[in-house]
Amino acid sequence: GQNIDQPTEMTATEGAIVQINCTYQTSGFNGLFWYQQHAGEAPTFLSYNVLDGLEEKGRFSSFLSRSKGYSYLLLKELQMKDSASYLCAVRSSGGYQKVTFGTGTKLQVIP
Amino acid sequence: DTAVSQTPKYLVTQMGNDKSIKCEQNLGHDTMYWYKQDSKKFLKIMFSYNNKELIINETVPNRFSPKSPDKAHLNLHINSLELGDSAVYFCASSRTSGGAPRQETQYFGPGTRLLVL
Numbered sequence: 001g002q003n004i005d006q007p008t009e010m011t012a013t014e015g016a017i018v019q020i021n022c023t024y025q026t027s028g029f030n031g032l033f034w035y036q037q038h039a040g041e042a043p044t045f046l047s048y049n050v051l052d053g054l055e056e057k058g059r060f061s062s063f064l065s066r067s068k069g070y071s072y073l074l075l076k077e078l079q080m081k082d083s084a085s086y087l088c089a090v091r092s093s094g095g096y097q098k099v100t101f102g103t104g105t106k107l108q109v110i111p
Numbered sequence: 112d113t114a115v116s117q118t119p120k121y122l123v124t125q126m127g128n129d130k131s132i133k134c135e136q137n138l139g140h141d142t143m144y145w146y147k148q149d150s151k152k153f154l155k156i157m158f159s160y161n162n163k164e165l166i167i168n169e170t171v172p173n174r175f176s177p178k179s180p181d182k183a184h185l186n187l188h189i190n191s192l193e194l195g196d197s198a199v200y201f202c203a204s205s206r207t208s209g210g211a212p213r214q215e216t217q218y219f220g221p222g223t224r225l226l227v228l
Contacts, residue, residue, distance in 0.1 A: 037152075042219035042221050045218070103153050
């Protein structure tokens with residue numbers, strides 16, 4: 001099975017940097033996704049990591065350490081519109097690979 | 112140019128009724144999913160179909176029956192609705208390939224907000 005852990009809530013200031021952590025335990029690993037979900041909307045894809053290291057995409061970066069079962073999402077130059085839930089999701093390996101979502105981290109950006 | 116669409120967007124119904132939710136994707140994907148997101152915002156997989164074939168069936172009451180008439184459609188029928196079925200149901204799709212896993216990113220529909228009274 002899979003177990004995914006994220007902080008429930010975080011608050012950060014506009015213009016600052018925030019790091020959202022995700023730890024996972026899985027019987028087979030084949031990649032980790034980060035999704036953003038604004039209140040009342042559908043999740044949208046942010047990033048995907050399958051190898052160790054940092055992937056940067058504009059203001060957002062995602063890091064993965066497979067040996068530690070750990071990932072983080074880094075948001076720079078925070079904007080008010082970044083207030084949303086951030087979902088960590090792990091894909092299992094083998095056969096049709098199921099994606100399991102964490103409970104999400106609700107980020108509030110304050111002025 | 113909606114990629115993944117669901118109908119209806121809102122559904123309010125009485126306990127014991129039977130209802131259906133429809134999902135369509137125009138992305139040319141071969142895999143479709145149903146997720147349930149409860150009041151605590153936990154997004155949980157219910158079913159997945161690949162090329163109209165059921166490949167993931169989580170522990171879901173058999174009152175829930177998915178149907179995939181073709182690769183672009185995945186409908187969800189719910190019998191004898193219960194209060195605990197109230198949630199947001201998301202449809203998603205992806206392209207399953209033997210190549211770059213990044214291609215298998217899931218694209219979500221707007222959700223169907225189901226309220227059972």
